[in-house]
Amino acid sequence: MRPVDLAREHALSTQAVRNYEDLGALPRAERTDTGYRRYTDLHAQALKTFLALRAGYGHQPAIDLMRSANRNDRTALYTRLDELHAASLHERRTHAEVTSVLESLGSTPLPRHPSEPVTVGQLAHRLGIHPATLRQWENAGIIQPPRDHTTGYRTYGSTDIRDAHLALYLRKADISVQQIATFVRELRQAGNTDRMLTLLTDWSTRLSARSRSAVNGIAHLDHYLTELEHARSGRS
Known part of the structure; x- marks a missing residue:
C-alpha cells in the first residue's frame, strides 16, 4: 500500500x-x-x-x-x-468532589457576614496553594477579601473561604479562572449553583464518552x- x-x-x-x-x-x-x-x-x-x-x-x-x-x-x-x-480515575474523583461541594453549597444559604476571618497565609496553607494564587483569584473577582482597617492586610471571611475552596476544586477540573469568576458571581447573585451543576453534568458526559x-x-x-x-x- x-x-x-x-x-x-x-x-x-x-x-x-x-x-x-x-x-x-x-x-x-x-x-x-x-x-x-x-x-x-x-x-x-x-x-x-x-x-x-x-x-x-x-x-x-x-x-x-x-x-x-x-x-x-x-x-x-x-x-x-x-x-x-x-x-x-483522579479526574472522576475530582468530579465527585466538586459535585459534592456544589450540592452542599446549593443547600446552604450564603452567609451575610464573614465569620472567623483568616489571613492570606492561613487560607493558602489550608488550601495547599501559594498565596499568589489567592491574589490571582482576587484579581479575577473570584474572592473579594476586605482589608483590616488597622493593619491593611486582607482578611478572608466565610464567603471568601467558601469561594476559594470552590475555585480550588474547579481548577482541578481545568475550568478557567474566567469561568470560575462568572460562576461565583452568579452564585452570589442568585444564591444557588444551578449553572455550575449544569457544567458538571456536561463534564460527566465528556468523561463517559472519553x-x-x-x-x-x-x-x-x-x-x-x-x-x-x-x-x-x-x-x-
Missing part, C-alpha cells in the same frame, strides 16, 4: 500518515528502490489503532502507547496505560499487539 491508500481510508493527508510513522505511531515502512514507502496490512492496523487510542486518550498519549508497542517495550506500554487510567472511546482504543490495541506478535514470529 502507498501512503495515499492509508490516508484516503481515514480522510487524512498523506503527509499526516508519514508524520505518524516518523513519530513512531506506525512501524517503519520498507522502501522501494526509488525511495517510496510501502505499507502493509500491519501498518493499516497500526493506523486504526492509533486513531482509536487518540480518541480515548489524546494525541500524545496515543503516540506514546503506539511507539512503545512498535518498539516491543511492553513495560513502557503498560506503565503508560496505568498512568493514563490513574489520571482518569472512557467509552478508551475502551474501544484498548480493543484495537489488543488486536494490534497480537498482529505484532505474529509478524515478529514470522507468522501471517
Whole structure:
C-alpha cells in the first residue's frame, strides 16, 4: 500500500500518515528502490489503532502507547496505560468532589457576614496553594477579601473561604479562572449553583464518552499487539 491508500481510508493527508510513522505511531515502512514507502496490512492496523487510542486518550498519549508497542517495550506500554487510567480515575474523583461541594453549597444559604476571618497565609496553607494564587483569584473577582482597617492586610471571611475552596476544586477540573469568576458571581447573585451543576453534568458526559472511546482504543490495541506478535514470529 502507498501512503495515499492509508490516508484516503481515514480522510487524512498523506503527509499526516508519514508524520505518524516518523513519530513512531506506525512501524517503519520498507522502501522501494526509488525511495517510496510501502505499507502493509500491519501498518493499516497500526493506523486504526492509533486513531482509536487518540480518541480515548489524546494525541500524545496515543503516540506514546503506539511507539512503545512498535518498539516491543511492553513495560513502557503498560506503565503508560496505568498512568493514563490513574489520571482518569483522579479526574472522576475530582468530579465527585466538586459535585459534592456544589450540592452542599446549593443547600446552604450564603452567609451575610464573614465569620472567623483568616489571613492570606492561613487560607493558602489550608488550601495547599501559594498565596499568589489567592491574589490571582482576587484579581479575577473570584474572592473579594476586605482589608483590616488597622493593619491593611486582607482578611478572608466565610464567603471568601467558601469561594476559594470552590475555585480550588474547579481548577482541578481545568475550568478557567474566567469561568470560575462568572460562576461565583452568579452564585452570589442568585444564591444557588444551578449553572455550575449544569457544567458538571456536561463534564460527566465528556468523561463517559472519553472512557467509552478508551475502551474501544484498548480493543484495537489488543488486536494490534497480537498482529505484532505474529509478524515478529514470522507468522501471517
